[in-house]
Amino acid sequence: MEKKYYAIIVAGGSGSRMGGEIAKQFINLGGKPVIVHTIERFLSVSKPLDIILVLPSDYKEYWKTYCFENNFNFRHTLVSGGITRFHSVKSALRYVKRGGIVAVHDGVRPFISPQYIEELYEIADSEGAVVPVISPSDSLRVKNPDGSTSVTNRDNYFLVQTPQVFRSETLLDAYNQAFSTSFTDDASVVEGAGAKIHLAKGKVTNIKLTQPEDLILAEAILSVF
Numbered sequence: 479m480e481k482k483y484y485a486i487i488v489a490g491g492s493g494s495r496m497g498g499e500i501a502k503q504f505i506n507l508g509g510k511p512v513i514v515h516t517i518e519r520f521l522s523v524s525k526p527l528d529i530i531l532v533l534p535s536d537y538k539e540y541w542k543t544y545c546f547e548n549n550f551n552f553r554h555t556l557v558s559g560g561i562t563r564f565h566s567v568k569s570a571l572r573y574v575k576r577g578g579i580v581a582v583h584d585g586v587r588p589f590i591s592p593q594y595i596e597e598l599y600e601i602a603d604s605e606g607a608v609v610p611v612i613s614p615s616d617s618l619r620v621k622n623p624d625g626s627t628s629v630t631n632r633d634n635y636f637l638v639q640t641p642q643v644f645r646s647e648t649l650l651d652a653y654n655q656a657f658s659t660s661f662t663d664d665a666s667v668v669e670g671a672g673a674k675i676h677l678a679k680g681k682v683t684n685i686k687l688t689q690p691e692d693l694i695l696a697e698a699i700l701s702v703f
Contacts, residue, residue: 482578483599484646485520486570488532488563489513489585501537502687503585508700512687514550514698515588520581521552522592525599529554530570532585564661568653576647579603582687583641586687589699594681595641602643607673609665610680611636638663639680648673 489503503513513531520527533541535558545551555573559566567582572578579599583590594610601608614637619627642664649664652671661667665675683699684693 481603482528482575482646483523484528484530484574484578484580485523485595485641486532486567486580486582487513487516487520487585488566488570488582489516489534489537501534502659504537504540505687505693507588507693507696511544512588512696513585516583516585516590517552517554519588519590519592520583520595520643523595523599524592525596525689526551528573530557530573531555532557532559532566532605534559535614562657563663564653564657564667566673567664567667571650571653574646574650576650578646579643580649581641581643582648582649584686586686587640587684588696589681589683589685589703590641591681594684598641598678599645599698601676601678602645605676606648607642607644607665607668607675607677609642609663610639610678610684611638611684612638636677637680638665639684644668 504511507515520529531554533556538556538558542622557570560569575677581595581598598608598610614635618630618632618635620630621627648668652668652673653666655671658670661670669675685695687693687696
């Protein structure tokens with residue numbers, strides 16, 4: 479039986495804005511919403527993917543209208559987001575079967591390359607779970623209990639990116655756990671279930687758009703990407 483590949487694209491909550499009226503995943507970037515750029519990266523992957531798009535429930539009709547008016551037609555499953563990322567991904571996993579490979583990606587990371595996505599799928603197939611990380615370039619300080627700070631060794635830390643990619647049974651089993659506030663991403667959920675995580679070198683251009691200033695950098699990346 480041919481292995482199935484899934485992409486769960488988590489497009490934030492309706493409250494995820496950058497000071498404007500529209501959710502950040504729908505902000506215009508180079509003539510298209512950020513989320514469209516992200517999806518197009520996955521549509522360019524050579525493997526056939528089952529795409530599961532998680533949107534705030536109050537943006538689902540907005541999305542359907544956008545796709546119709548812009549002839550952006552592709553096969554995907556639309557899922558309503560939950561109260562946390564954990565609950566959003568858990569809802570999306572209802573459409574994932576065992577024996578496949580699942581990538582979970584932030585909808586506001588529009589510069590992931592298709593080639594790198596494929597690399598991560600292959601690593602996850604071999605290792606079970608892979609997370610892209612980059613080393614911090616800035617100096618880091620730690621806040622102490624008394625409110626003071628002290629310098630720490632940045633070599634001991636990584637900045638975590640997405641897509642985080644897993645064998646589907648690993649992710650499905652992990653999400654059978656009860657929710658914990660310690661779950662900050664999918665890797666932490668999987669580790670909470672006792673699974674090992676493989677780290678892969680991330681990409682500096684794979685930025686997450688969270689602040690208005692990020693759009694300036696995004697436009698610069700888009701001009702050469």
